Every structure is written in structure tokens, then in C-alpha cells.
Amino acid sequence: MKGDFSRIGFDPSKHFSQVLLQQGRVTLDADPNEQGAILLHVIRTLARDLIGPCGGPADNLGFQLALDTTDASHPHLTIGAGRYYVDGILVENDSDCDYAAQPDFTAADDDPLLQRLASQSGEDFWLYLDVWERHVSAIEDDSIREPALGGPDTCSRAQVVWQVRALARDTLLKTLGDERDAAQQKLQDPNLTDDERAVLQARLDQLQQDLNGLSQANGQSGNDCTAGLDALTGLSDAHMVARLDPGQQIKDPCSIAPDALYRGAENQLYRVEIHRGSAAGVSPTFKWSRDNGSVATRWLGTEGNDLLVASSRGFTAGTWVELAADSNDFSGEPGLLVKLVKVDGDRLSVDPASIPADGSIALTASMTHAKVRRWDQAETDDITLDQGAVPLLEASDTQPNWITLEDGIQVQFTAGGSYRSGDYWLIPARVATGSIEWPHTVASSGDVEWQSEPPAGTQHHYAPLGFVGGNSDNRLSVSSSCLCQLRSINSCALANRDVVRPKQAPKPRVRPKSGATKRK
Structure with missing residues (x-):
């Protein structure tokens, strides 16, 4: 966030629940900013605990992948409108869009997935949702300014950004294989402590499981939705x-x-x-x-x-x-x-x-x-x-x-x-x-x-969406099998739209008796 801030004071380890303003005191920008950060932390943590790593409402599930074959010679991959939650962050796609022309991402002409769609033959791809926040000032969005006051530069905004990205299966396998080999090499270090060795071994086991989940065997493609997540980095390991x-x-x-x-x-x-x-x-x-x-x-x-x-x-x-x-x-x-x-x-x-x-x-x-x-x-x-x-x-x-x-x-x-x-x-x-x-x-x-x-940001969050590749007939196919659908926990009968309830007549207005005085 490149704003003109005095400091960023929010620290989740302090477990503050509220910022309390006191009378007659100076108010700094850090105070309301921290209040917003506290509330956002609570809401997103609650959503993450209830929903899990990712999920969306069944009646408005966003980011469903579909193949548009209006032009049979050049099919397009569409991304469905709706909502989805990634690590508790609400992600919204306002309308159906083409993979090649997303609101915050325009694919290059040599994008491997676009070439795959054009040729309708070739390697398989794993698609995922990349979510993060960017800082938006009046330079990026002039509507932030108040024209009635002459357009002063006041508060800025944080904006949730999403992009649907694709990785070829072979690229994923290579990335995960390189990380597995690196972990095996580190395990040979005789100076490792028992705890360090246990962490490395757990990482090595997970990487091998990912490779097994994505490998092709007996003519079948491994479609382990979450295996590719270990090839992505949410926050770099720099210090x-x-x-x-x-x-x-x-x-x-x-x-x-x-x-x-x-x-x-x-x-x-x-x-x-x-x-x-x-x-x-x-x-x-x-x-x-x-x-x-x-x-x-x-x-x-x-x-x-x-x-x-x-x-x-x-x-x-x-x-x-x-x-x-x-x-x-x-x-x-x-x-x-x-x-x-x-x-x-x-x-x-x-x-x-x-x-x-x-x-x-x-x-x-x-x-x-x-x-x-x-x-x-x-x-x-x-x-x-x-x-x-x-x-x-x-x-x-x-x-x-x-x-x-x-x-x-x-x-x-x-x-x-x-x-x-x-x-x-x-x-x-x-x-x-x-x-x-x-x-x-x-x-x-x-x-x-x-x-x-570690860096203060930018923190990326990821969710698997599906696979694009060939089916048993070698024809192009798209799967949104990685999406998680959520059903409302509300058991109210209003959820059943076939039930029609008679409208209640409005209660008659009670008029004061003659000679009575209305209470003001």
C-alpha cells in the first residue's frame, strides 16, 4: 500500500478487537486504518474457518469454466460470473468473461493456453484463481475525489484483484520435481536438527504425493486439484x-x-x-x-x-x-x-x-x-x-x-x-x-x-478451478471439478421456492377515540 500513511499499526498477534477513540485526543490516520484492519481480519478469519480454503455459494457460484464453441475452429474459454471465497476473501466476478480478456488480466497472444485452445490438441492445463489486494489512489480511480470540494486527494482504497491463470501439466510436474529433488538434497545435510529434518521429510512426502496426483498413468491424467498449489508462492521467503x-x-x-x-x-x-x-x-x-x-x-x-x-x-x-x-x-x-x-x-x-x-x-x-x-x-x-x-x-x-x-x-x-x-x-x-x-x-x-x-506484502492467495485438456475421444474438454459449492445453512422454508404463503393482511390503524388526545 503506497499511501501517505504515518504507519501501518495492525498486528494480529496482539489480538486487539476494537479501536476506541477518546475525547479531546488527537486522531491519527493509523487509528481508523487499524480499526478497518481489525474488522477485516475478523471477518476473513471467520469466513476461512467456516468455508475452508475456498468455496462459493451453490446458487451464485462464480468462476465456473466453460467452452464457448460458437466459432468451432477457435473455441473460447469463458469464466462464469458469481462469487467465490479464497482464504476468507470475497472474490466477485460481475459478469461472464473470456479467459483472454479478464477485467484485470489480458492474456498475451503467445499465451500457452490460448495456443492450446486454438490448436485443440496438445498438453493439459491446470487452471487456478490468483487473488491479492492492490492499493488504489485517485490516480487509478478519479471517482475517489470529491468534485464538490474541488477534487482534493483524501483517502485511498484497497482493492481485491483476481486473475484466472493456467499452468501446463508438464510445467507443474517439472516445478514440483525440482522442489522434491532440492528437498532430498537438503536432507543429506548432517548438521540438520531433528525438527528441521522432520519438516523437510514432511515437505518431501507432500511433494511426492503431488507428483503422483498429477502424473499420467495407464493413459489416464491425474487430476488432483490441490497438487498444483504447492508449486505456487503466496509470499516470498525473503527476509x-x-x-x-x-x-x-x-x-x-x-x-x-x-x-x-x-x-x-x-x-x-x-x-x-x-x-x-x-x-x-x-x-x-x-x-x-x-x-x-x-x-x-x-x-x-x-x-x-x-x-x-x-x-x-x-x-x-x-x-x-x-x-x-x-x-x-x-x-x-x-x-x-x-x-x-x-x-x-x-x-x-x-x-x-x-x-x-x-x-x-x-x-x-x-x-x-x-x-x-x-x-x-x-x-x-x-x-x-x-x-x-x-x-x-x-x-x-x-x-x-x-x-x-x-x-x-x-x-x-x-x-x-x-x-x-x-x-x-x-x-x-x-x-x-x-x-x-x-x-x-x-x-x-x-x-x-x-x-x-518476511515481506509485508504482497500476499497472494490461490484456489484451484479445473483442468483443460483432451478427453478419451481426444476432443477438447473443460472441467470445473475443482470448485467447491456451499449450501446455505439456513433451513428456513423460504429456501423452498415452491411453497407459496398467503400474504398477511395489514393490521388496521387504530384511531384515537373521540375526545382523546394524541400523544406527541
Whole structure:
């Protein structure tokens, strides 16, 4: 959530049930935000406990898969309208849609499933529902603004996003097989504890069960609905530590060297976000913002190397900005980082040397809700940026690799992590305490041990939908067998629509007796 927040205060481990406002006190944005988060946590946990991992109402079951053969030479896969719950999250499809043109996902022309549908022969596919939440500001949805007040930028929104995705059976088998082999290799480590060995063995057994459930034997395809879920990652296993530099020294004789203090002049909510993930086959990178990435504006057009924007407030020469659109949000891919050399009115001039050879700052018609977002990383004596982002160096036994952001704040990435573009961590920094809000322990000697934390998001949730492949006659077939239908627990006779009940006559209005006085 890249909003202008003071902090994100909700912590489910504290088991708060309500935020109670007190008279005469200052109200911060974090208070009502936490109240909403508490209520949402309760509702979704309740739905998850009652429904299970996924399910939908039988009378309005959404995301049913069907084959549209109106054009016999080129069938289409349709996704049915209705509701479904995934990990307690309500997911709604307002109307039937084509797999190739979903509300928040447009399949590429070379999409393997589309090619399978066109050829009507080939490998089988497992289809699943991918659900997560995105942050929506007035840049993405202008209706948030109140025109009667001149359209001020007030509250933003969280939006549930869903996409129906497909994985080929052979791809699933390979992914699960690679993970099984990796687990077997780890089991050979003689330094494993009994608990670690038990966890690895359980994981290995589950992966083998998944492979058996998806394997083809005796001409039959294994259609284990849940087997593919183990090939998906809801939240990456990356971990990061934040701390205050204990050895920070200032050479300026007019300044006093701090002892592990936050030296910023303002309260900030730092955001550290993975830019290029490790799945790209190259070293991952990250970007950071002292304002939670909230300084952004609409991108209206391009003239040469100048970006035309709705507002240049918060942008300065020398900073790096990211050019992105809705397509980046929905695909999970980062935007293009370029460096500003001049800010003149509502025109941001880009340094041509910062534009990669394979990049472009042209605004195209396909880039809906295009935006420019400011980030605050910069090159220093210790950091050389990689296409505008900071190279991510993990810690090792011999090299801690602490990376300095600014004002004494440092971060470190734990070894062995897999990084996904969009993973982020939040670090509230406070002037009054001269510290940051980050989990830590203090030893009896006074030494502070800062803890490693998983990303704050983005958390993906998955549910199996069905299979697309060939039947016994080698003709294309679609199955929605993975959907779970729910029947209402209400046994009221109203559920039986064949029962017709006579309408009750309205009760006559009682008039006051003559001479009586009506009570006011």
C-alpha cells in the first residue's frame, strides 16, 4: 500500500478487537486504518474457518469454466460470473468473461493456453484463481475525489484483484520435481536438527504425493486439484533486517556523533521494495522511499525527453522516478526507472543517459492510468545503482553486507532468499525517540539484536478451478471439478421456492377515540 500513511499499526498477534477513540485526543490516520484492519481480519478469519480454503455459494457460484464453441475452429474459454471465497476473501466476478480478456488480466497472444485452445490438441492445463489486494489512489480511480470540494486527494482504497491463470501439466510436474529433488538434497545435510529434518521429510512426502496426483498413468491424467498449489508462492521467503547504524560517525566538528540514532529531521515511513526479482535470471535489485512511495502523479504525455504530468509537487532534479501503469500492477512487473535532471512547472525532464537501450519513455494508448512515482535511492561512495535501483547483496557468514539508506538507517537481506518484484518492507522512523520501529531484543549487556522479517506484502492467495485438456475421444474438454459449492445453512422454508404463503393482511390503524388526545 503506497499511501501517505504515518504507519501501518495492525498486528494480529496482539489480538486487539476494537479501536476506541477518546475525547479531546488527537486522531491519527493509523487509528481508523487499524480499526478497518481489525474488522477485516475478523471477518476473513471467520469466513476461512467456516468455508475452508475456498468455496462459493451453490446458487451464485462464480468462476465456473466453460467452452464457448460458437466459432468451432477457435473455441473460447469463458469464466462464469458469481462469487467465490479464497482464504476468507470475497472474490466477485460481475459478469461472464473470456479467459483472454479478464477485467484485470489480458492474456498475451503467445499465451500457452490460448495456443492450446486454438490448436485443440496438445498438453493439459491446470487452471487456478490468483487473488491479492492492490492499493488504489485517485490516480487509478478519479471517482475517489470529491468534485464538490474541488477534487482534493483524501483517502485511498484497497482493492481485491483476481486473475484466472493456467499452468501446463508438464510445467507443474517439472516445478514440483525440482522442489522434491532440492528437498532430498537438503536432507543429506548432517548438521540438520531433528525438527528441521522432520519438516523437510514432511515437505518431501507432500511433494511426492503431488507428483503422483498429477502424473499420467495407464493413459489416464491425474487430476488432483490441490497438487498444483504447492508449486505456487503466496509470499516470498525473503527476509530483511533493519537497524540503526551502531558505528555511524560524523566528521563535521559542529555535529555530535550519534550513538545508533535516527538522524532524520522528520517522521518518515520508509519503504524498501524489490524492483527486479531473482526469478529474472539476474541479480535482484531494490528501491526505497522515505514517504512509502506515496509521491506520485498522473503521467499525461511525453515530449522528447520531457514527461508531462498532472503535478510536479514533490519531484526534484536528481531523483529517480518510476514510469508505470495498471499493466505493471496486474502483472507484478516493475516499471522503468529514469533520472530527472530538471523540473519546470508540470514538466519533468529525463536524463537521456538514464534511459536503458531497451526502454522507452513514450506514453502509449495501452498504458491505462499511467503514473510517475518518486523513489529516493541515490549513488554514494558505497553504492553504484543498477539501472536506477540498488543492487541487492545478501549477508553471509563472513560478510554482513549492511546497506545504508540514509540518516543512520541500514538494511540487510538474509542469505538464501527468493525475491519477487513488489515484495516490500516498512520501517517507521521517529524523531522523538531517535529510533525506528522494528522488532528487536535488548540483551542484558544493552546490545540490540534486530530481527529479520518476511515481506509485508504482497500476499497472494490461490484456489484451484479445473483442468483443460483432451478427453478419451481426444476432443477438447473443460472441467470445473475443482470448485467447491456451499449450501446455505439456513433451513428456513423460504429456501423452498415452491411453497407459496398467503400474504398477511395489514393490521388496521387504530384511531384515537373521540375526545382523546394524541400523544406527541
